[in-house]
Amino acid sequence: MKLRSLLFVPGDRPDRFAKAAASGADALILDLEDSVAAANKASARHAIAQWLRQPRDIPAFVRTNPLDSGLVAEDLAAIGDGDPDGLMLPKAEGAASVEALLAMLGGRQIPILPIASETAAAVFQLGSYASVARHLAGLTWGAEDLPAAIGAATAREADGSYTAPYQMVRALTLFGAHAASVPAVETVFPDIRDSDALAAYAARGRRDGFTGMMAIHPAQVPVINAAFAPTDAEIAHARAIVSAFDANPDAGALQLDGRMIDAPHLKQAQRLLAQLPTE
Secondary structure: OOOOEEEEEEOOOHHHHHHHHOOOOOEEEEEOOOOOOHHHHHHHHHHHHHHHOOOOOOOEEEEOOOHHHOOHHHHHHHHOOOOOOEEEEOOOOOHHHHHHHHHHHOOOOOOEEEEOOOOHHHHOOOOOHHHHHHHEOOEEOOOOHHHHHHOOOOOEOOOOOEOHHHHHHHHHHHHHHHHOOOOEEEOOOOOOOOHHHHHHHHHHHHHHOOOEEEEOOHHHHHHHHHHOOOOHHHHHHHHHHHHHHHHOOOOOEEEEOOEEEEHHHHHHHHHHHHOOOOO
């Protein structure tokens, strides 16, 4: 499953489902948690269940409520036979949370995408996901719930960059995902009006090793898709690296365009080319 862009849609707004599905996003996240008021949870469950039972040409995750909310059993029961492509688990606290959700699924094999950084305890479990990697669709983080959980004023500087504690959490999530060999998904960019800032933010995410990003508005999707797609120059360079080593299979290091390349460059080139659609 390609997870370059994942678009949130409130579960109690079924009028938005079709527009979201046509946005160009790689996947939808049908939300039962933060974007749905308590009074609307039941109607949101019903709307999501109905939509999931219809034919669709886009993968759909369902974001359940947190494990400690007392609402997850109702969320799963409502989904029933709707067959989502994955479940997003908010306020996950490491592998134990994934195992708890798996137990509630009763043997149903549905990939799980934990939001892995929304409590203080969660931060200390970011290296634990490798033990449940086969059940994961990826790993992502959030920069809104954690400051609220610890009484911080904000996670961001005046220019929108993260303060030091949240830079650390972002990095640990990134490394936790790669340690588990699952996609690392960047968190949302809250300003839906500033596409230039979004493009720069998404580009930094790809630069740092994230493989995709969540979106909160359809207008953000094409910007994210473009940021996480390799450029023609990057593809050509990756092919040149692979070709150079194919022509010199016994070489440990080579020169290409006046620069030294070795095994890490080859691995990076192969990874980039593996992401391209097959012709």
